[in-house]
Every structure is written in C-alpha cells, then in structure tokens.
Amino acid sequence: MSREEIVKITNEFLIEEIEIDAALLNNDAHLKNDLGIDSLDFVDIVVIVERKFGFKIKAEEMAGVTTLGAFYDYIESKVNSTEGEPK
C-alpha cells in the first residue's frame, strides 16, 4: 500500500469517525496536544485501524509515536511488513 493511500485512509477516518477538524491534519500535528486524541480515542483508533488496515496496534509500539507523520510511518511499516495483511 502506498504512502499516499495510507495518508488518505487515515485522514478520512480521523475526520469522519474521530471527528477531528480536517484543517488540523498535517505531519507535524501532535496527536494529543494538537489533535486532542486521548486514551479513549486511542481505543477506538485501534478498532478502526484493525478494520481499515488489517493489523492490531500494539501500545508498546506506539510509545514513540507522537505526531501524525510518525503515525503514518507506523501504519506504513506495519501494512508493508509480513505482519500486516492489508484489506
């Protein structure tokens, strides 16, 4: 899956399902401080990512993921590895 597709799918669910303002979405946006994603939103994002990308986010792997750009990187690494089975 291309980076472009990953960004598109991720932004779509952040806007439509997590209801984040589209104008806030950029690579440098801090997931918590800029986008307002809290621990409960994270639980819902785990469910959505499993549905959209076919893998389960592991909390320990997300420890260093603080910006949206890093989150795209993380998804990209998972879906393009042997662990991920993109749907």
Next chain:
Amino acid sequence: MGIYSCIGKNLEEVKGSLYQGKSGLGIDPMRYEYGYRSPLTGILERPELKSLLDRRMRTGLSEEGEYAFMATKEAVENAKLTMDYFDTNEVGIFYGNDSSAKAVIEAHNIAAEKKDTMMMGSGAIFQSMNSTVTMNLSVIYKLKGINMTISAACASGSHSLGLGYLFIKNGWQDMVICGGAQETNLYSMGSFDALSAFSVNIEDPTKASRPFDANRDGLVPSGGAATLIIEEYEHAVKRGAPIIAEIVGYGFSSNGGHISQPNNQGSFIAMQRALDDAGLKPADVDYINAHATSTPLGDSYEAQAIFELFGACNTPVSSTKSMTGHECWMAGASEIIYSVLMMQHSFIAPNINFETPDEHSAKINIITKTKEQKIDCFLSNSFGFGGTNSALIVKKL
C-alpha cells in the same frame, strides 16, 4: 419536564396523544426471527444526536441514554437552566434504569468473533453498565451533586423521584435531575418475553394493552425516557424558575413475597404511606395514574388495593399504559409527566381498551374516554419485580 416516548418526542406531542387516546404500540418484525413469543412493542425512533453532542459524549450513550439525553435536554430548556448554571451550582441526578442489554450483547459478540476485548472500542463499558444514563448525563451537564442510578425494576423511575424528593426535603440538595429510561431494542426484552408476560393480541397492536379489561392477556413492552427537574421551593422561586407542581408525598414498600407475582397489600401500604407523608386523605386525590400493565394478576391486585383505599371516594383512575405500553424502568417517571400534563390542561387521559370490567376493576372508577376535569392532586403508582412498590403524590401549586 422533558419526554421522549412512543406517544410523542416532546411534551406537546405527548399531551396531544394523551388527550386523543392515541396508542404508540406496534409490531417489530425482527422479534419473530429472534424467537419472541410476542412481537409487540412501543415504536419509537432513535434520535439524531450528531448535531447536538460531540463524538466523545455520544460514544458512551446507549439507546436508553440517547432517549434520556433528549428528555433531559427538553427538561433543562423548560426549567430555564443553562450550562453556565450547571457549571457554577451543585445539581444532582437520580435516574431510573435497570438494564442496558444491547451494549452488553454487542460487546460480547465482538469478543466472540475477534477474541480480543480491545476490539469492543471505548464506548462499550460506558454503555453497558446499569448506571449508563447517570454516568453520561452527569458528564454532559457537568453535574456536581448526588449522582447515581436507581435500579428498582419497573418502579425505578418512581423511586428516583421519591429519593430526589427526600434529598431536597432533607436539605441535602437544592436541585436534582430525576427520571427514568428504558431501552426498546431486540435484546432488551427477550428474557421478559420468556415468562409469557406479553400480550399476543397482534391483530391490532393498539388494542393489545388493555389494563383492567377482563380480556387482557399481558403487557406490551415499550420505552423511551422521561426527565423531571425537581428543586427546593424557595430556591426555585429565587431563581425565577417556571414552577410546575409540587411533590408532596412518597410511599414505598416491598411485598416480601414472590419474585414476579404482585400482591395487593404491598401496593396498599405504598399508597397509604404516600398519603400519610403528604398529610392527605384519599378524598383529597383527584386522579390516580395506575401502574396497571395489562397483566391478569397485577391489574387485579392493584384494582383491589385502589378499591380498598379509594373505593369510598370513587376516585377517577386510568392507566396510560393502555396507550404507551409498559415503559418499565422509565414508567414511574413518565407517568408523573403524563399526569402533570393532565393537571396542567385539566383533563384525564383515557384508559383505552377498557371494554369489559372484571370482578375487581368493576368496583373502581376507570375513565375510558377523555374527560375534562380539574386536577389539583394526583397519585401515581409503580410496582416492580421482587415486590418493590412506589407511590408518589403531586399537587398543583
């Protein structure tokens, strides 16, 4: 006051239905497939909340929580309260609710399929607890006072008002949001249907709920939510609140008997205690909103208890469940609202479908057609599984 029910989505619509004797009951075809003995239920739409609440606040709301929000929103507006008021004052909440089946079953289904509880999402826990309504409304309205759910079967809504009344009477709170909520989804009533307690009179669903009628064959489950904001009198006067009525008596009892079969003594004691608490005599009560659900035994015992206490006064009686069905955990609160609407507009809503009296219902004054009548004081009964009984008396101010 605020209401969201199968006979109307706000006070104005509900008042019209009560006056017209309009039923809100119908058939849910999915219930056949699920294995219900009876497909009858109250028919109501899920409210659209996206424009009213943000995602985080919607995520924790179960079906009955959505109804409770809509009812509370109307009540808050009518009570002339604002978010700024809630932010700067201590307001409590007692709300009746005794199940949240859909959220529990759906979360289980996800775990069964995915073998991973994390796939349930963040809302499942907040939707599936009995206290779902109070935990959500207290966050939405930033409540800072007493905060708990009352689970007392079909008397939950009534006890919530009774307890709110006691908290105010004792000076512990100035204002309490009270009410009752009831889910109507497919999963919510299967186990109740298993007891063969529901009417199977499906030829005309609007005739299936027939409290006190000799040909009644069971109740029709229903739901929605009803909210009343109760407040200490001087406090209400001081802030210029539109005061509707006064709760003057609360009576309670437990039958100490069978888990599902009622008796007449428990309900008699609750009504007598409510009268004593209010310092009133039976003759002071202008109208009784009966609990009568359309079950053979329950209605019979209530008719006996009403006759024993109010027989000499021939007090007018009706069961609005003839139109709404049995709103279960919500009923004790919604029936106070139905009765207050009658009091405000000087009419008694009919006990529709009461065509043939039985031995006991023949002795009480059941109103079968809408009657124009001034009501200064009414009593409302609510009884539930386990023998819990509650009676409330409300007076015009």
